[in-house]
Amino acid sequence: xxxxxxxxxxxxxxxxxxxxxxxxxxxxxxxxxxxxxxxxxxxxxxxxxxxxxxxxxxxxxxxxxxxxxxxxxxxxxxxxxxxxxxxxxxxxxxxxxxxxxxxxxxxxxxxxxxxxxxxxxxxxxxxxxxxxxxxxxxxxxxxxxxxxxxxxxxxxxxxxxxxxxxxxxxxxxxxxxxxxxxxxxxxxxxxxxxxxxxxxxxxxxxxxxxxxxxxxxxxxxxxxxxxxxxxxxxxxxxxxxxxxxxxxxxxxxxxxxxxxxxxxxxxxxxxxxxxxxxxxxxxxxxxxxxxxxxxxxxxxxxxxxxxxxxxxxxxxxxxxxxxxxxxxxxxxxxxxxxxxxxxxxxxxxxxxxxxxxxxxxxxxxxxxxxxxxx
Amino acid sequence: xxxxxxxxxxxxxxxxxxxxxxxxxxxxxxxxxxxxxxxxxxxxxxxxxxxxxxxxxxxxxxxxxxxxxxxxxxxxxxxxxxxxxxxxxxxxxxxxxxxxxxxxxxxxxxxxxxxxxxxxxxxxxxxxxxxxxxxxxxxxxxxxxxxxxxxxxxxxxxxxxxxxxxxxxxxxxxxxxxxxxxxxxxxxxxxxxxxxxxxxxxxxxxxxxxxxxxxxxxxxxxxxxxxxxxxxxxxxxxxxxxxxxxxxxxxxxxxxxxxxxxxxxxxxxxxxxxxxxxxxxxxxxxxxxxxxxxxxxxxxxxxxxxxxxxxxxxxxxxxxxxxxxxxxxxxxxxxxxxxxxxxxxxxxxxxxxxxxxxxxxxxxxxxxxx
Numbered sequence: 001x002x003x004x005x006x007x008x009x010x011x012x013x014x015x016x017x018x019x020x021x022x023x024x025x026x027x028x029x030x031x032x033x034x035x036x037x038x039x040x041x042x043x044x045x046x047x048x049x050x051x052x053x054x055x056x057x058x059x060x061x062x063x064x065x066x067x068x069x070x071x072x073x074x075x076x077x078x079x080x081x082x083x084x085x086x087x088x089x090x091x092x093x094x095x096x097x098x099x100x101x102x103x104x105x106x107x108x109x110x111x112x113x114x115x116x117x118x119x120x121x122x123x124x125x126x127x128x129x130x131x132x133x134x135x136x137x138x139x140x141x142x143x144x145x146x147x148x149x150x151x152x153x154x155x156x157x158x159x160x161x162x163x164x165x166x167x168x169x170x171x172x173x174x175x176x177x178x179x180x181x182x183x184x185x186x187x188x189x190x191x192x193x194x195x196x197x198x199x200x201x202x203x204x205x206x207x208x209x210x211x212x213x214x215x216x217x218x219x220x221x222x223x224x225x226x227x228x229x230x231x232x233x234x235x236x237x238x239x240x241x242x243x244x245x246x247x248x249x250x251x252x253x254x255x256x257x258x259x260x261x262x263x264x265x266x267x268x269x270x271x272x273x274x275x276x277x278x279x280x281x282x283x284x285x286x287x288x289x290x291x292x293x294x295x296x297x298x299x300x301x302x303x304x305x306x307x308x309x310x311x312x313x314x315x316x317x318x319x320x321x322x323x324x325x326x327x328x329x330x331x332x333x334x335x336x337x338x339x340x341x342x343x344x345x346x347x348x349x350x351x352x353x354x355x356x357x358x359x360x361x362x363x364x365x366x367x368x369x370x371x372x373x374x
Numbered sequence: 375x376x377x378x379x380x381x382x383x384x385x386x387x388x389x390x391x392x393x394x395x396x397x398x399x400x401x402x403x404x405x406x407x408x409x410x411x412x413x414x415x416x417x418x419x420x421x422x423x424x425x426x427x428x429x430x431x432x433x434x435x436x437x438x439x440x441x442x443x444x445x446x447x448x449x450x451x452x453x454x455x456x457x458x459x460x461x462x463x464x465x466x467x468x469x470x471x472x473x474x475x476x477x478x479x480x481x482x483x484x485x486x487x488x489x490x491x492x493x494x495x496x497x498x499x500x501x502x503x504x505x506x507x508x509x510x511x512x513x514x515x516x517x518x519x520x521x522x523x524x525x526x527x528x529x530x531x532x533x534x535x536x537x538x539x540x541x542x543x544x545x546x547x548x549x550x551x552x553x554x555x556x557x558x559x560x561x562x563x564x565x566x567x568x569x570x571x572x573x574x575x576x577x578x579x580x581x582x583x584x585x586x587x588x589x590x591x592x593x594x595x596x597x598x599x600x601x602x603x604x605x606x607x608x609x610x611x612x613x614x615x616x617x618x619x620x621x622x623x624x625x626x627x628x629x630x631x632x633x634x635x636x637x638x639x640x641x642x643x644x645x646x647x648x649x650x651x652x653x654x655x656x657x658x659x660x661x662x663x664x665x666x667x668x669x670x671x672x673x674x675x676x677x678x679x680x681x682x683x684x685x686x687x688x689x690x691x692x693x694x695x696x697x698x699x700x701x702x703x704x705x706x707x708x709x710x711x712x713x714x715x716x717x718x719x720x721x722x723x724x725x726x727x728x729x730x731x732x733x734x735x736x737x738x739x740x741x742x743x744x
Contacts, residue, residue, distance in 0.1 A: 024594040129673025136419040202672045
């Protein structure tokens with residue numbers, strides 16, 4: 001596509017190495033952009049800087065110990081990852097989970113979805129060039145929820161709170177009140193960010209029709225989560241393949257129309273409101289009772305077999321493929337990472353846009369490098 | 375005439391002490407602005423800003439300076455040494471030179487030039503050289519991209535800035551800053567020239583490479599642009615000193631030519647201290663507006679930046695000049711300035727709103743699930 005001018009002046013494309021240490025890469029991700037002036041003509045993503053062998057390590061420890069690798073893999077939505085892992089084991093082992101434990105899990109997982117999307121909103125706005133203002137607002141709200149997590153689990157990041165069969169200990173006494181309050185506060189917080197960003201002219205010019213991906217392409221690339229829904233496909237595992245107790249709640253699944261960066265942002269903002277709705281319903285329905293099965297075995301042994309369990313995580317379909325040959329340890333554990341699949345579409349989204357857009361598009365994928373590299 | 379007065383009457387001595395006074399003022403202003411920006415942005419972001427260094431963190435600029443001075447002065451091995459070391463000064467000196475033409479009260483300025491306005495614009499345009507030098511010499515791709523962005527941006531936005539100021543000079547009938555301020559004793563020019571003021575502020579924000587026009591330094595894209603390889607005192611000269619001094623100079627200019635300087639309101643009868651208070655209050659207001667925008671806006675893309683300048687600001691600037699010319703030639707009353715300029719600004723606002731689909735956010739579909 002060289003124009004007359006290009007041929008006359010012999011312009012030279014240069015390679016710009018973005019990452020692994022660059023403010024825009026959200027961790028140790030690296031992409032090599034070939035740019036012609038300000039336009040991106042090629043993008044090559046490099047991953048693997050965060051590879052810690054979580055899958056292989058899981059094979060060396062028993063099922064209960066293996067839980068911690070889920071926290072460290074998906075470190076922005078730990079409860080969601082723990083939930084997927086526990087469900088895989090429970091389904092394979094035929095373990096019944098008590099009602100109360102199911103509710104606690106759903107509440108925490110949905111709150112975790114909210115914190116994760118807050119993180120997205122803040123980081124995405126920073127990618128767009130907001131001087132940290134959206135970030136601090138998002139983090140104030142996130143902090144309220146973090147405080148609940150800390151009170152319940154005793155930790156702020158690596159919770160390790162779920163167990164195959166239930167949860168490790170019961171929630172605090174004031175849990176219900178705090179969660180009710182935090183749901184209300186979440187709506188306030190989302191509105192704050194909404195007012196700052198959603199109709200801002202500069203925000204709109206920067207994000208409308210950037211990094212579009214069609215519904216068909218989205219399916220072909222195996223995208224999932226908000227990325228897929230922004231392209232217009234209404235697919236949410238919580239509704240289409242209900243796990244745990246998600247079939248008991250009423251919620252809506254927001255979908256975009258164009259599949260651009262702006263739609264992804266909007267879908268996530270709406271998802272936060274829906275999550276708050278789920279949490280409010282769950283907290284009303286939450287029964288009293290045990291939090292672990294009555295006769296939990298001291299040593300957890302699974303029968304031989306294999307299972308693929310997938311859950312809807314904030315970033316998309318998080319899957320655990322588990323092969324057991326009997327005994328206390330998994331024979332093979334494979335993590336299907338939503339981020340990795342979403343990242344595969346990066347090149348198609350980025351090429352043809354400006355360098356500045358490449359950063360925004362990468363931000364809209366909402367990658368967690370721990371999950372990409374595992 | 376006493377001996378002391380004779381001493382200060384010497385042209386060289388007079389120039390020297392005025393220079394030193396401006397230099398001191400500049401250092402004070404830079405220190406103050408560092409603190410003010412940290413506090414102000416902090417408040418915008420629901421933070422307290424610096425709190426540990428003295429009451430309200432007032433000693434923070436000192437701490438910053440000590441840190442910067444103690445930092446290692448790094449220069450990449452492949453950098454073009456001479457150009458690299460020259461760049462900070464090349465960026466800073468023109469900015470400092472602009473201060474020399476600014477009167478701060480009716481009687482006090484380093485030198486009051488007959489073509490003060492022209493001098494200011496001409497000299498401040500040289501800053502771009504320093505940035506291009508810096509980006510080029512640091513032998514860094516981000517730096518290079520940043521430098522080219524800066525060059526394009528600063529040179530482009532110089533044009534609407536000059537034209538806006540020119541339209542104002544038509545009104546005042548002079549390029550002497552003292553004359554311009556005197557003309558505003560009754561009504562400051564912002565009332566007659568709202569469009570001109572808007573253009574001036576937009577161009578000033580761009581000149582300072584601040585959000586929404588900070589594509590040059592763009593932290594999340596080119597990681598600091600021309601400044602990327604600079605550290606320690608060099609970085610401080612290139613970035614902090616230049617940026618804040620430039621901001622101060624531009625805002626003083628804005629308050630002189632648009633907000634009536636020391637003359638409006640209340641005239642000259644209160645003496646020099648009142649004039650100083652007025653001019654600093656007006657300058658500070660403009661600075662806070664710039665910081666406010668800086669704290670809340672995302673960044674435009676580089677092509678959007680360019681099209682905003684050439685497709686919107688430039689035609690508007692020409693329109694302002696044309697309207698002023700029309701009114702002056704036909705001798706229409708003063709309020710027609712306000713009418714035409716205000717109308718033009720409103721039309722411009724409407725154009726922006728119709729180009730950007732502000733009503734779009736109903737684009738997501740929420741259907742009931744479960």
